[in-house]
Structure formats: structure tokens, C-alpha cells
Amino acid sequence: MKKLNSLELFAGVGGLLEGFEETGDYDLLAAVEWLKPQCRTLVNRLEHKYDNPETAKAKVINFDIQRTEELIDGWHDDPEFGSNEGLNSLVDGNTVDVITGGPPCQAYSLAGRIRDKDGMKNDYRNFLFESYIRLVEYYKPKIIVFENVEGILTAAPDGELIVDKIRKAFDEANYEIVDDLRKYALLNMAEFGVPQVRKRVIIVGIRRDDPSINYQDVLHNFYTQTLNAYREPLKTVKDAIGDLPPIYPLKDPTARVSHDNNSNINGHYSRYHNLRDQRIFEILASDILNERHEYDSTEKLKELYYKVTGKKSNIHKYHVLAWDKPSTTIPAHLKKDGLRHIHPDPKQKRSITVREAARIQTFPDDFEFTESMGSSFEMIGNAVPPKFAKKLASAVYSLYESL
Structure with missing residues (x-):
């Protein structure tokens, strides 16, 4: 059974990554995260569960994803991030099959918009998805997984909906995402065995390689059949x-x-x-x-x-x-x-x-x-529930095999 090579962006503490690793169907090439407590926790997890100390530490890249060219090619003697050979040294010429991750959600969350005096309109995190897409354009994975809060569906910091910008950017990069995100991609984690009410937008995109394929039909089937099969009764x-x-x-x-x-x-x-x-x-x-x-x-x-x-x-x-x-x-x-x-x-x-x-x-x-305690609560609260992530990973693997 072929393992799919994956890159994780905005990895956080690795909730999404944990689920993908648990399936045994993916080979993590690298994970990118800019917060040091999250990186240390993720390295520790990989060392003790899925990898060995030497390769685990190398795979977790602590860097600012907005500095995309340096992230890809490497950087040296940075006062905050030190030196690193970059993503290309870890990808090492291999095909990247899947890119996963989700930009920080605070700029899109309703709570964040309420608390901020400017409604988060001036928050740089509104446009971190652009860095995600630049890396997608560079590595050209077959499938992308982009996760975020429900508020991303209504966020419009400059007057244009963020989801419209995301859809346009993916389209220009030759990726198809589902036509109605609220109908298909807005999921409640509680319906997948996670013991909490947690609504998240799970955008799965497919690179358009074959003009004979109706990618919207494929994506509709993914959400309504493949992923839907993993639902289970509520947990308390x-x-x-x-x-x-x-x-x-x-x-x-x-x-x-x-x-x-x-x-x-x-x-x-x-x-x-x-x-x-x-x-x-x-x-x-x-x-x-x-x-x-x-x-x-x-x-x-x-x-x-x-x-x-x-x-x-x-x-x-x-x-x-x-x-x-x-x-x-x-x-x-x-x-x-x-x-x-x-x-x-x-x-x-x-x-x-x-x-x-x-x-x-x-x-x-x-x-x-x-x-x-504060850092631990923060990283847990920002994570994708690993139980859902494992189901999503299995569904994505089935999607990959069907293409």
C-alpha cells in the first residue's frame, strides 16, 4: 500500500498531523510552525511516537511562513529562527502528494472580530492563506486540505469575502474546491465522535489534471459519501x-x-x-x-x-x-x-x-x-481534533486512490 508524501503548514501542536500519522498511510516530509512551544511539543510527539529524535527535529521547521522563498530554499543566522536548509532539503526531490493545514483562525473567528476594536480588519492573519497557496503552487500536490473556523465564511476585512479570495486563488493555481462551502464543507466535529460541539470548515481541493473528470461531482461525492461514512453517535x-x-x-x-x-x-x-x-x-x-x-x-x-x-x-x-x-x-x-x-x-x-x-x-x-498551562491550553484549543483528523485522512486517502 503506497504511502502519500505530505507537508503540514501552520502545524500548531499537530492535531491534524496526529490524525494523518495514526492512519499509517502518510509519510510526513515536513511540518511548518512559527510558535516555539508548539514546535517543541510537536517534536517531542514525533520523537516518542512516530519518528526518531534526529529526523523528528529536522522535520519540524520553526519559521515564518510569510517568508516563503527562504522557507523553501533555506535561511541562515536569523536572530529568531537560526539557520535551516529549508523545505526543499527535506522534500529532497520527492513528489508532494498532499498539503494540509489551516492558517491561524483568530482573524476569522466571530469572537475575535467582536473583541478587536477594528473587527480584525487590520490583522495580518487575514491573508496568511496566500502563503499557503504559494507553497501549493510551488509543490503542486494532488490534494490539499485547508481547515478553518466557521467565521471564515463571512469574514471580509477589505469588503470582499475571504472565501471568494481563497476560491479565486485556488482556481488560478489549477485546484478545484467544492462549489458550496457552507453546504458541504462546514462540519460539526461532534458528528464524527468528538465529544464537543465544534464547527469547522474543511476545504479539500483537487489539482485539475484530467479535463474528462467532473471535479465538482468528485468533491460532492467525497463530502456526502466518503467522509460522511465516518460519522458516529454523539460522545459526551x-x-x-x-x-x-x-x-x-x-x-x-x-x-x-x-x-x-x-x-x-x-x-x-x-x-x-x-x-x-x-x-x-x-x-x-x-x-x-x-x-x-x-x-x-x-x-x-x-x-x-x-x-x-x-x-x-x-x-x-x-x-x-x-x-x-x-x-x-x-x-x-x-x-x-x-x-x-x-x-x-x-x-x-x-x-x-x-x-x-x-x-x-x-x-x-x-x-x-x-x-x-497557558501555552498548552492555547495549542489544544487551536488544534484539529485528532480523532476527526484520522477519519479525514482516511477519506482523503480514498479520494487520492480514486483519481
């Missing part, structure tokens, strides 16, 4: 984290440690929560557990916040995960606080841990997060 928060040991508050908390963090499980330790927040968590989780539902409305949550803090807020800050439902989306914002991802057990009085977030994102338990 309990399915994901119910077997992890509880982490209870300390009777005598210290200045920065509020919970008994002695599980010895990678990433399974609570962030610090003051007594006020612990009390709120207990009230809200008990309200759900005892089926009182006094705090089901936004207004009631605002009232609780005012009652406890003496401050008013235009939005409610709290959300308790339900044992018997999929989680809400795991976001990168978890690096700042966990108030919207409160553990459902009222006795634990805490937000979810890095390991619980990783479980909900379907990272395997042997995937180690060794960076700071």
Missing part, C-alpha cells in the same frame, strides 16, 4: 473525562495553589481558583446536578455575578459542562481563564484541566503537554 463529556481522577479543593490553599494536584497524570492539575470562584462553580454545578435550573438564563447568570462580585457585566461569564452532552467548543481562550468550562462535579469546584481539554479534543493520553 462523561465519555471523555469521566474516568479521570477527581481533583478536590485544598482545605488550606496557598497563594497560588487551590486544589490537590497530585494525580501524576500529564496535564491533569487545576489552575488556581479563589474561594469566591469556587463558590460560584459549586452553586452552578449543583444547580444542574440537582435539576433546579435556576441559572439557565443569561440574566440569572449576570445577577449571580453581580451578587458575588458587586460588578455588572454585559455578558455572562460562566458555563458548566454537562456530563450527558458534548462539551462546548474548546477554545484557545482557555489560556486566560476557564470560567466557561467549569467541571460538572460540584465537589471539585474548578474549571477543566489541560488533560481534560485534551481528552475533549481527542488527543491520546500518551500525547504529552510539557509547556506552561
Whole structure:
């Protein structure tokens, strides 16, 4: 069975890459990522699971993808990124069959647009897809996989929809993508066995090599038949984290440690929560557990916040995960606080841990997060769930074989 050579762009911590590697159907030539904590974590994963130390470190390129020519040909003595022989040295004349990845989503996300005073119109990340496409044009893979948030469908920082720019750019590069992205490419990860509601746009493109092929028919079949066959029943928060040991508050908390963090499980330790927040968590989780539902409305949550803090807020800050439902989306914002991802057990009085977030994102338990809690939450929140990625990888392999 032939392995397909792949390049991963905007690799992050490697959620998408993890799924592709798990299939055993792909040979990773290189992964590109500009954030150092993500690179270190990814190298560690490749070393211990899929590769050896020497080649794993070489395959993960820490560089700014916007400097495309240097990325391809190499660079030397850069104050931030050191020296590297570049992608071509790793591709080494081999055919690149598949390019995968997705630019940072903050510029396209609805939350990002709300928080930014300019609605993210001036954010350079709006146009990072251009770097992706330049590398596609250079290496000419048979298939591309481009992943992003739902907000990319409506983002128009300069007045023109980003997806229209992307479609035009791929078309000019001789790649076909599906005609109706919202209808076909907008997928909810919860429908593929991921225990969270997480909508993402998954753009699969095919290089137009054969004029006799109706590529739109091929892509329609890919989404409605090939990928659709991997759907499965909903998984819940309990399915994901119910077997992890509880982490209870300390009777005598210290200045920065509020919970008994002695599980010895990678990433399974609570962030610090003051007594006020612990009390709120207990009230809200008990309200759900005892089926009182006094705090089901936004207004009631605002009232609780005012009652406890003496401050008013235009939005409610709290959300308790339900044992018997999929989680809400795991976001990168978890690096700042966990108030919207409160553990459902009222006795634990805490937000979810890095390991619980990783479980909900379907990272395997042997995937180690060794960076700071903030960096770990950020990289987990920005990742593609590996369980979905594995299904996508298998579907893409079937698509490749059919062409």
C-alpha cells in the first residue's frame, strides 16, 4: 500500500498531523510552525511516537511562513529562527502528494472580530492563506486540505469575502474546491465522535489534471459519501473525562495553589481558583446536578455575578459542562481563564484541566503537554481534533486512490 508524501503548514501542536500519522498511510516530509512551544511539543510527539529524535527535529521547521522563498530554499543566522536548509532539503526531490493545514483562525473567528476594536480588519492573519497557496503552487500536490473556523465564511476585512479570495486563488493555481462551502464543507466535529460541539470548515481541493473528470461531482461525492461514512453517535463529556481522577479543593490553599494536584497524570492539575470562584462553580454545578435550573438564563447568570462580585457585566461569564452532552467548543481562550468550562462535579469546584481539554479534543493520553498551562491550553484549543483528523485522512486517502 503506497504511502502519500505530505507537508503540514501552520502545524500548531499537530492535531491534524496526529490524525494523518495514526492512519499509517502518510509519510510526513515536513511540518511548518512559527510558535516555539508548539514546535517543541510537536517534536517531542514525533520523537516518542512516530519518528526518531534526529529526523523528528529536522522535520519540524520553526519559521515564518510569510517568508516563503527562504522557507523553501533555506535561511541562515536569523536572530529568531537560526539557520535551516529549508523545505526543499527535506522534500529532497520527492513528489508532494498532499498539503494540509489551516492558517491561524483568530482573524476569522466571530469572537475575535467582536473583541478587536477594528473587527480584525487590520490583522495580518487575514491573508496568511496566500502563503499557503504559494507553497501549493510551488509543490503542486494532488490534494490539499485547508481547515478553518466557521467565521471564515463571512469574514471580509477589505469588503470582499475571504472565501471568494481563497476560491479565486485556488482556481488560478489549477485546484478545484467544492462549489458550496457552507453546504458541504462546514462540519460539526461532534458528528464524527468528538465529544464537543465544534464547527469547522474543511476545504479539500483537487489539482485539475484530467479535463474528462467532473471535479465538482468528485468533491460532492467525497463530502456526502466518503467522509460522511465516518460519522458516529454523539460522545459526551462523561465519555471523555469521566474516568479521570477527581481533583478536590485544598482545605488550606496557598497563594497560588487551590486544589490537590497530585494525580501524576500529564496535564491533569487545576489552575488556581479563589474561594469566591469556587463558590460560584459549586452553586452552578449543583444547580444542574440537582435539576433546579435556576441559572439557565443569561440574566440569572449576570445577577449571580453581580451578587458575588458587586460588578455588572454585559455578558455572562460562566458555563458548566454537562456530563450527558458534548462539551462546548474548546477554545484557545482557555489560556486566560476557564470560567466557561467549569467541571460538572460540584465537589471539585474548578474549571477543566489541560488533560481534560485534551481528552475533549481527542488527543491520546500518551500525547504529552510539557509547556506552561497557558501555552498548552492555547495549542489544544487551536488544534484539529485528532480523532476527526484520522477519519479525514482516511477519506482523503480514498479520494487520492480514486483519481
